[in-house]
Amino acid sequence: MTAQLECPRCGVSYPLSEVRYICDCGSQLDVIHDLQALQAQITRATFDARQRGVPTPDVRPEIDSGVWRYRELILPVSPEMIVSRPEGNTPLYQHPRLSDWVGVDCLLLKHEGENPSGSFKDRGMTVGVTQARWLGARAVACASTGNTSASLAAYAALAGLPAIVFIPQGKIAAGKLAQALAYGAHTLQVAGDFDDAMRLVQRICDDMGIYLLNSLNPFRLEGQKSVIFEIVHGLNWQSPDWIVLPAGNLGNTAAFGKALYELKQLELVERLPRLAAVQATGANPFYQSYRMGFRQEVRVQAETIATAIRIGAPISYERAVRSLRWTNGLVTQVSDAEIMDAKAMVDRVGIGCEPASAAAVAGVRKMVSEGIIRPDERVVAVLTGNLLKDPGATVSYHTGEWAEAHFANQPRQVSARPEEVRRVIEHIL
Numbered sequence: 001m002t003a004q005l006e007c008p009r010c011g012v013s014y015p016l017s018e019v020r021y022i023c024d025c026g027s028q029l030d031v032i033h034d035l036q037a038l039q040a041q042i043t044r045a046t047f048d049a050r051q052r053g054v055p056t057p058d059v060r061p062e063i064d065s066g067v068w069r070y071r072e073l074i075l076p077v078s079p080e081m082i083v084s085r086p087e088g089n090t091p092l093y094q095h096p097r098l099s100d101w102v103g104v105d106c107l108l109l110k111h112e113g114e115n116p117s118g119s120f121k122d123r124g125m126t127v128g129v130t131q132a133r134w135l136g137a138r139a140v141a142c143a144s145t146g147n148t149s150a151s152l153a154a155y156a157a158l159a160g161l162p163a164i165v166f167i168p169q170g171k172i173a174a175g176k177l178a179q180a181l182a183y184g185a186h187t188l189q190v191a192g193d194f195d196d197a198m199r200l201v202q203r204i205c206d207d208m209g210i211y212l213l214n215s216l217n218p219f220r221l222e223g224q225k226s227v228i229f230e231i232v233h234g235l236n237w238q239s240p241d242w243i244v245l246p247a248g249n250l251g252n253t254a255a256f257g258k259a260l261y262e263l264k265q266l267e268l269v270e271r272l273p274r275l276a277a278v279q280a281t282g283a284n285p286f287y288q289s290y291r292m293g294f295r296q297e298v299r300v301q302a303e304t305i306a307t308a309i310r311i312g313a314p315i316s317y318e319r320a321v322r323s324l325r326w327t328n329g330l331v332t333q334v335s336d337a338e339i340m341d342a343k344a345m346v347d348r349v350g351i352g353c354e355p356a357s358a359a360a361v362a363g364v365r366k367m368v369s370e371g372i373i374r375p376d377e378r379v380v381a382v383l384t385g386n387l388l389k390d391p392g393a394t395v396s397y398h399t400g401e402w403a404e405a406h407f408a409n410q411p412r413q414v415s416a417r418p419e420e421v422r423r424v425i426e427h428i429l
């Protein structure tokens with residue numbers, strides 16, 4: 001065995017060629033790699049040797065992609081099957097003003113918004129769409145708060161596969177809707193919220209034999225593990241003390257924990273960072289479960305400005321709980337006002353992100369103020385999406401529609417008269 005589908009609850013396994021997301025016992029499946037065999041084959045040097053050079057027109061995913069560079073830990077597949085932009089290779093930024101604001105010596109930002117379609121979803125989608133093509137799927141589909149649909153639309157277009165995306169009507173950011181339409185996805189605006197769309201897409205995919213590419217799909221999570229591989233590799237295989245991420249449907253939380261578990265098993269890292277998942281207070285079912293010691297799965301009617309994580313019934317709950325157990329992790333929550341101020345700070349230093357991503361930065365600041373994170377600890381926050389995804393939220397924050405904005409940058413109305421413009425600029429400077 002190099003890899004197979006396996007149920008984490010009852011241990012039953014299935015071949016990778018079977019179209020299946022859930023075990024007969026009801027649990028979601030994992031892709032399980034033969035870590036013992038891999039340990040004999042791969043070392044840090046295996047990955048160190050695969051460095052991307054100057055981009056060429058012929059994508060060589062096994063070198064150029066920040067996902068497929070780690071292919072032994074992702075999916076055994078022949079290179080000609082791979083559908084890749086390429087993705088990954090995202091920067092790890094730091095900025096002293098931002099570190100000061102959150103209260104740590106050095107905050108590192110893994111900017112997943114600098115992926116081809118502007119979010120971390122591309123890492124999962126290159127693997128999911130590759131698998132769809134290998135299985136001979138006739139079409140692919142997902143429910144989405146926007147980024148998954150944008151990414152699926154792009155990768156399906158690249159592969160020449162029809163894509164059908166289910167989005168909550170009126171509840172996704174303009175940039176994301178524009179991407180789904182532009183890349184040619186059949187776009188169904190569901191009269192309901194994300195949780196309704198998620199239930200609907202599962203039903204339709206089962207009924208119609210369409211390949212489902214939400215994070216319920218275990219291959220998506222395999223690709224998203226590469227965020228962690230790149231962070232740790234980028235730090236010369238030294239784990240940071242904390243990795244902090246926004247949490248909605250919990251796919252990333254599930255993927256990150258699995259990646260860390262595998263790195264430890266393979267002895268590619270000596271110790272694990274702690275994972276901290278951050279939710280918006282109006283969309284906090286995972287936080288509520290955490291506060292109850294995960295004795296009960298909670299559902300809420302979700303509402304938050306960060307539409308990407310406006311999710312009340314997260315699909316990857318069990319696997320996310322497992323991630324936190326593996327990494328001595330925790331869950332925290334931040335208000336919409338804290339999210340938007342953190343976003344304004346990330347934007348103002350010239351880096352920029354969408355609202356959900358800023359929840360991670362707001363979460364770091366909150367955990368520092370509560371003494372959970374010490375100022376001398378090394379913290380990586382994952383910025384999951386690009387600033388340009390949600391122009392509506394950004395503009396409303398800066399133009400006074402957002403009552404609690406502390407860092408608003410109001411545009412000024414001026415006439416076309418040079419003397420007036422000069423006066424205004426002199427006043428500014």
Ligand code: F0G
Nearest residue numbers: 144145147148248249250251252384385
């Ligand atoms: N940040 C952004 C920008 C997202 O788009 C999402 C999820 C998350 C964080 C949360 O990640 O679901 O793995 O916990 N967006 C999904 C979508 C749900 O449909 O685009 P998660």
